[in-house]
Amino acid sequence: MDTLIEFRRKMQDNLHVTTSIVSHMNQEEIITLIHELWIRQVELDIENEAFRHAQHELENSLQYYADLYNFAPMGYCAFYKDGILVNANATLADLLGVSRESVIHSSIFHYVVQDDQPLFQQYLQELFATKLPQYCELRLIHVSGSHIYVQLESRLRHDERYTGQCWMTVSNMTERKQTQEKLEGLVRQQSVELSMTAEQLREEAERRKRVGEALEETERQYRMLAQNVADGIGIIQDCRFVFANTALCLLFGLPEGALLEMNPLDVIHAEYQADVESILNEVEVSGASEPFLAQGIPSTGKTLWIEGEFRVMDWKERPAILLTAKDITEHKLHNIALEQEQKRLKKEITALKSSMKERYRFGEIIGKSAAMQEVYEQALKAAATDASVFIYGESGTGKELIARTIHDMSKRRDQKFVPVNCGAIPENLFESEFFGHRRGAFTGAIRDKQGLFAVAHKGTLFLDELGELPAAMQVKLLRVLDEGEFTPIGETSVKKTDVRIIAATNRNLEDLRRRKIVREDFFFRIHVFTITVPPLRERKEDIPLLLEYFVRRFSGKDAPPAIPGNILDALQHYDWPGNVREFQNVIQRYLSGQPLNLIETKKEETAKPRLMLDGKTRPKTGEFQEVMDDFEKKIILEVLEQHRWNKSKTAASLGIPRRTLYRKMERYGIM
Numbered sequence: 001m002d003t004l005i006e007f008r009r010k011m012q013d014n015l016h017v018t019t020s021i022v023s024h025m026n027q028e029e030i031i032t033l034i035h036e037l038w039i040r041q042v043e044l045d046i047e048n049e050a051f052r053h054a055q056h057e058l059e060n061s062l063q064y065y066a067d068l069y070n071f072a073p074m075g076y077c078a079f080y081k082d083g084i085l086v087n088a089n090a091t092l093a094d095l096l097g098v099s100r101e102s103v104i105h106s107s108i109f110h111y112v113v114q115d116d117q118p119l120f121q122q123y124l125q126e127l128f129a130t131k132l133p134q135y136c137e138l139r140l141i142h143v144s145g146s147h148i149y150v151q152l153e154s155r156l157r158h159d160e161r162y163t164g165q166c167w168m169t170v171s172n173m174t175e176r177k178q179t180q181e182k183l184e185g186l187v188r189q190q191s192v193e194l195s196m197t198a199e200q201l202r203e204e205a206e207r208r209k210r211v212g213e214a215l216e217e218t219e220r221q222y223r224m225l226a227q228n229v230a231d232g233i234g235i236i237q238d239c240r241f242v243f244a245n246t247a248l249c250l251l252f253g254l255p256e257g258a259l260l261e262m263n264p265l266d267v268i269h270a271e272y273q274a275d276v277e278s279i280l281n282e283v284e285v286s287g288a289s290e291p292f293l294a295q296g297i298p299s300t301g302k303t304l305w306i307e308g309e310f311r312v313m314d315w316k317e318r319p320a321i322l323l324t325a326k327d328i329t330e331h332k333l334h335n336i337a338l339e340q341e342q343k344r345l346k347k348e349i350t351a352l353k354s355s356m357k358e359r360y361r362f363g364e365i366i367g368k369s370a371a372m373q374e375v376y377e378q379a380l381k382a383a384a385t386d387a388s389v390f391i392y393g394e395s396g397t398g399k400e401l402i403a404r405t406i407h408d409m410s411k412r413r414d415q416k417f418v419p420v421n422c423g424a425i426p427e428n429l430f431e432s433e434f435f436g437h438r439r440g441a442f443t444g445a446i447r448d449k450q451g452l453f454a455v456a457h458k459g460t461l462f463l464d465e466l467g468e469l470p471a472a473m474q475v476k477l478l479r480v481l482d483e484g485e486f487t488p489i490g491e492t493s494v495k496k497t498d499v500r501i502i503a504a505t506n507r508n509l510e511d512l513r514r515r516k517i518v519r520e521d522f523f524f525r526i527h528v529f530t531i532t533v534p535p536l537r538e539r540k541e542d543i544p545l546l547l548e549y550f551v552r553r554f555s556g557k558d559a560p561p562a563i564p565g566n567i568l569d570a571l572q573h574y575d576w577p578g579n580v581r582e583f584q585n586v587i588q589r590y591l592s593g594q595p596l597n598l599i600e601t602k603k604e605e606t607a608k609p610r611l612m613l614d615g616k617t618r619p620k621t622g623e624f625q626e627v628m629d630d631f632e633k634k635i636i637l638e639v640l641e642q643h644r645w646n647k648s649k650t651a652a653s654l655g656i657p658r659r660t661l662y663r664k665m666e667r668y669g670i671m
C-alpha cells in the first residue's frame, strides 16, 4: 500500500514536470510524446497486470502457507519465556480439544499434566539457558481430561523479529505410545511367559537331569545288581549275548565276559538245542515270557542242569531277549535219584504187596498176623517218604525194630540210624546229648562231644520214649527241625543238620498232648505218619513163628531143638505183658536151661525181687564187675517180669529212678 502512494506521488511530480515540458513542445513533438505515452501506458498496463498476477500468486501462496501451518500434521505454537502462547496452529488446538482462539494467550503450562510439570519446567529452563534445540516427551491434558502423549521439539528464535520467542512443534505420540505400551505390555507379558517358560524349561531340564541321573544311577544299580545277583542274567540280541553277568558266565564255568558275542545255543546241550531255540523263537513272536529247562555245556565237562526264562525287553532301543538262568543240577540230580528211588520202591512195594498176604517176615520183623501185615504196609509207605513217623505200641512190641526197618528201606538207608531213649537221658544233659558241646563248655565237659543231630546228619534219629522229652527240649528240637541248624554248647558257629525223625512211645501221646506234657506245635511237627504196633497178646498166631525164629537165633545150631507141644501151649496161653521182648527173653532163658515160669510171673504184681540163682543159672566166674553186671541184669529182668514190664513200677520196686532203669536196660541189652 505504501508503495502505491509513493508511486502516485512520483507520477504527479512527473506529470507536473511533463506539463511544463509539453508547453514548450511543437505539435509533432507532442504527437510523438503522446504516442510514447500511449505506449508507456500500454506497457504500464501490462506491468500492472503482471503485478496483479504476482500479487494474486502471493496471496495464494500466503493462504497455502497459512493452511500448511494451521493444518500441518503436528501442532505448532509459539510462546515467550512466561509460557503465554502467542501463536498456535489448529492441529495443536484440535489435539487439546479446544479452539485455536482460546489457546492463543493462554499459558502453555495450563496444558501440561501436573505430574509432568517439573519435567516441562526443566525442559524450558534448558532451552532458554542453552538456546539450543531441546526435545522431550511428556503428557498434555485433553479438554476431556484424558492424557495425550506428545513429543516436544523447541527452538529459541534469535532473529530480530521473533527474538526470545520459543517455537515448539508438538507431535502426538499417544497412539504410538499406546501401541508401544501395548507392545511393552505384550513384551512384558511375553517376557513373563518367557521367563516362566524359561523357568519351566529350566525346571524341566533340571528334572530331566535328575531323572537322567536317577536313571543312570538306577541303570548302574541294576547293572551292579545284575552283575552281582546269584542268578545268571544275559541279554540276547541278534542271536548273540550282548550282556552276560558274572553268575551266568560262572554257570558255564567261563571267565567274566566270555559269553559276550556267543550264540546262546552254543552253551546248550545238543539234545536240548532245538527245544531252547523254538522257545526263543516263540518268545520273540508272542512277547510272552517262557520258562525252560535244559542241560548246559559247562567248560568243566560236568553235568549242568539249568532252569531259566526268556522274556522280551528293549536293549539300547532295540528289541532283545532277557535270559535269567540258575543252576539246578543238584536239585535235578536229586530229583532224578528220587524218581529212580521211587520207581525202585514202587517195584519193591508191588513185589512185596503181591506176597504180602503170606508174608511171614518183613526185614527183621517176624509176624504173619493181619495186624502185622497192616504194620508192614504202613512201614512201606513211610519208607517211601521223608516225613516224620510216629510209632505207637506197648513196650517191647518192636517199635524200634520197625523204625530201623523203615530207615533201612528209605533213601537214607546208607546213612546212620541213631536211636535215642529219651527216658534214659538225665534232664540236665538233654541239650548236650542232642547238640553236643565243646570241651569246657560246662563243668564236666572234659572233651568235645558230638551231639545226636550231628551224628544222625542225613540219616534218621529215632526218639524212643518221646513222652519223656521235657517241654523246653521240645521247643529246641522243633527249632532245629524247622531251621535245619543248631549250635553246639560253647560254640558260636551254627551247624547244619538234616535228619529224619521217627519217634515212638508206649504212652498215649494224645493224652500227653491234652495234658500239655507234649507241646501242640511239637506234636504236629512229628505226628505226620503214624503206625500202631499191636501187642503180642492180640496176635498170638505170630507166636509159633516167633518161637521158631528165636530158637534158631539163640540155639546157634543148624538143627534147632524141637520145642515140646506143652511148652508151645504155655507160650500161646500167656498174655505177654512185655510183648516180643519178654517172649525173646523167655525163649533165651528156656534155651539156656531155665524153667519157663510163666504162670508165676503172670500172677505176681507186687512181688519183691527174687533171686533165681540155682546151680544152672549161677554166673560163670570171671571179673567182679562182670559178675555184678550179670547179677544186676537178672534182677532187673525178674522184677520187670513181676511187674508185667511196667518200667515205672519196676523202677519204683527196685528203688531207682526211671531214667536209671532205662539206662541199665539199655546197658544190659534188655531191649
Ligand SMILES: Nc1ncnc2c1ncn2[C@@H]1O[C@H](COP(=O)(O)OP(=O)(O)OP(=O)(O)O)[C@@H](O)[C@H]1O
Pocket (backbone or CB within 6 Å): 364, 365, 366, 367, 393, 394, 395, 396, 397, 398, 399, 400, 401, 402, 464, 504, 505, 506, 580, 581, 584, 671
Ligand atoms: N516182630 C518182631 N520180630 C522179631 N523181633 C522182635 C519183634 N518185635 C520185637 N522184637 C524184638 O524185641 C526186642 C524189643 O523190641 P523193640 O526194642 O523194637 O521194642 P520197643 O517197642 O521199641 O520197646 P520199648 O518201648 O521198650 O523201647 C528187640 O530185641 C526186637 O528185636
